[in-house]
Amino acid sequence: MLRAMRKAIVSSRPTQRDVAAAAGVSQAAVSMVLNKAETPSVPGATRQRILKIASDLGYQPHHAARTLRSARTMTLACVVPDVTNPFYPGLVRGLQKTAAPEGYDVLIYDTDGQAEGERRALRWLQQGRADGVVGTFFHLQAPDFEELGRYGLPMVLLGPPPKDRGGLPIDYMFIDNVEAAAAMTRLLIGKGHRRIAMILAEFGPGRRRALGYEQVMREAGLEPQLVVDRTFSSEAGARAMQSLLSAGDARPTAVFGANDVLAIGAMQAVRDAGLSVPDDVAIVGFDDVPTANLLGLTTVRQPDFELGELAARNLVDRLKPGGLDAPGRSLEWKFEIVERLSA
Amino acid sequence: MLRAMRKAIVSSRPTQRDVAAAAGVSQAAVSMVLNKAETPSVPGATRQRILKIASDLGYQPHHAARTLRSARTMTLACVVPDVTNPFYPGLVRGLQKTAAPEGYDVLIYDTDGQAEGERRALRWLQQGRADGVVGTFFHLQAPDFEELGRYGLPMVLLGPPPKDRGGLPIDYMFIDNVEAAAAMTRLLIGKGHRRIAMILAEFGPGRRRALGYEQVMREAGLEPQLVVDRTFSSEAGARAMQSLLSAGDARPTAVFGANDVLAIGAMQAVRDAGLSVPDDVAIVGFDDVPTANLLGLTTVRQPDFELGELAARNLVDRLKPGGLDAPGRSLEWKFEIVERLSA
C-alpha cells in the first residue's frame, strides 16, 4: 500500500519497452534504432517515429542494463592516492580530454594512499566497474594485479615496471625517479649546499627518490638526512621542517621535498618560523604542480596533463579489437628540472 | 575461432553460478549467504563452505548485475565545474569521509563549467549512474532537474534555492554570496581603497558576488569596474589583471577576484609586471583554497570539507526508507572573511 502511494508520486524512468509500446513496435526494434546509425530492417517512417517518441519521453539507456548485457562499462577509472594533490586533477583532465571523444567517462577513485584503500580499489575494479584503469599504487605489487589482467582489464600503472611482466595487458609509464632526484641533489650541491635534508613519505615514489638523493650525497662525501612521515601532505612537510629547524645552527641549508606538497608545507614552516626561503633555507620539490610556479618553487617537472592524455590513448587503443594481445609496454617519460627562486 | 583462442588466454570472472557449482548448492543460496549476516535456511557447514569457496575463487559481485536487480548503485556522484580548482577536491574528500562508512562510493564528474558539459552530466545521471548527487551547476536551472527529482534521485545543489521548489527531493546548500562579497568590498573601502575592480567569470557564482560588490561600491559613491572572462582559471585572472594594469595611473588599487583561482592568477600577473601585492595592488579572493593560505591571500572562507561531509550525510539520510518524502531543505552556510597579507 505504501509502495503504491510512492509509485504515484515518484514516476519511474522510461524504458525501451515504454518507447516500443508507444510506437507500436517490438522492444528489440527500439534498441536497434537507438543504437545503429542505419537500420535497413526498419522502415524509415517507423525509425523516425521511434526516435521522436524516445526523445519526447526523455529516454536514456539504463547504464547497468547496458553494461550487464554488453560487458562494456564505457568507463575508465583513475585510481589516485589523494585527489587534493593537484598533480592528480591535472592527470584526470588529460585523461578526460582523450577519453571523452571516444565515448568513455573517467571516474576518480581515491585510495588515500593507504594499503587498505588500495585493496578496496582492487575489489572495486574486480566488480567490473571500469573497462580500463590508470592507477598510482603505493602498496600493491605486480602480482596483485594479475587477476585483473587475466580478466582482460587493461591497466596503465604510473610507476616502474617489475622484473617479471607476466604477459598481462599492463603498461607502465614512469620517469627515472632515482636519476631525477640525483640531478636535483647535484644542483643543490653545485649551489654550495652541504647540509641537505630530504623529506619524504614512507611509501610511494619517495623511496626511489631518496635512493638517488642518497647516492649523490654519498658520492660527494656528504651525510644524507632523511625525515620520513606517513603521508605526502603539506602538514607532514611542515612537521618535518619544524623538526629540522629545531636543530638550530646544525639545521640543513637546503631541504628536498619528495613531492611539491611536502615542499610547500616545508616552505610554509620556514616562513612561520620567521626565516626566509631561499636565504635561510633553500627548498626544492618534485612534480611541478600549479602552486609550485606561484610560490617560485624549484622542482622536477612531471607533465600531468600530457601523461593523462597518453595513458587514456593507451587504454582506448587496448580496448579496440585485438588491443589486449599486444605485450605490456613500458614508457619512460622525460623529467625536467625547473629552476625558480626557492633554491 | 579467434574468440575461442582469446577465451583460452583471458579467463573470465567467477560468478555466483561458479561458486554454487563448486559448493553443490543453488546459485540463490550463494547470493543469500554472501549478502545476509544470518541465513537460518542454510546449514552452518554449508554456509562456511560457500564462504570459503567464494573467497578461494576471488569472487566479487558483478556491479552492473547487482545494480540492475536491486536498483541501487551504491554510488554518489559529485558534479563539479573543474576538478583542478582545489575547492572541489576538498569537497570530494568530505563527501568520501561520510559516504564510505555507509557503503557508498563517490564519483567525480567534471562538466568543465560549460552548458554542454552540464547537459552531458544530466544525461549521465538519467542513465541511473548514481543513487544521489551533489552538484555545482553554472548553467542548468531548477526545471532541468525536475525529471531526475521525479525519478526519486536525491540531489544536493550548491547554490541558492529557486523561488519554486516544486516538492522535489532537492536540497540546497549555499552561503550568502551577495552579502559575502559586500562585506569584502566594505573591508577594502575601509582600508582606504577607492578604485576597486572585480574579476569574474560570466557564469556561476560570479554574478551574485558582483551584485554585492556593486551595491557597496554604489552606496559608497564609487564606480564599480567589472572585468568578465569566460572561465574561473588562473590564466583568466592573469589576463584580466594585465588589462587592468594597462590603465597606468588610473589602474585600480585593489582587485577582488570572484574566486581564489582568479585572484591567484591576478597576483601572479601583478608580480610578473614587477609590482608588489599589496603595496601597489591589493588583491582579495573567494573560497579559501589551500593555496590562498600559502600566498597570504585575504579571502572569503567556504569550508569545502565540512560542506562535503554535510552534503553526503544529507544524501545518505534521504536514501534511507522514507527519506525522499521530506520536502526540499535549504541550508545557509556561514561564510567568514579571512584576513591575510594581500590586502
Next chain:
DNA sequence: CTGAAAGCGCTTACAG
C-alpha cells in the same frame, strides 16, 4: 524452513 523461478533493462544471435 527450503529452493527454484521470475525478472531488472538491455543487446545480439538466431529462427522464421
Next chain:
DNA sequence: CTGAAAGCGCTTACAG
C-alpha cells in the same frame, strides 16, 4: 529482410 527469444549476473518474492 523481420521479429521474437535468449541471456548477461544478480536479488527477492513466492510456491512447495
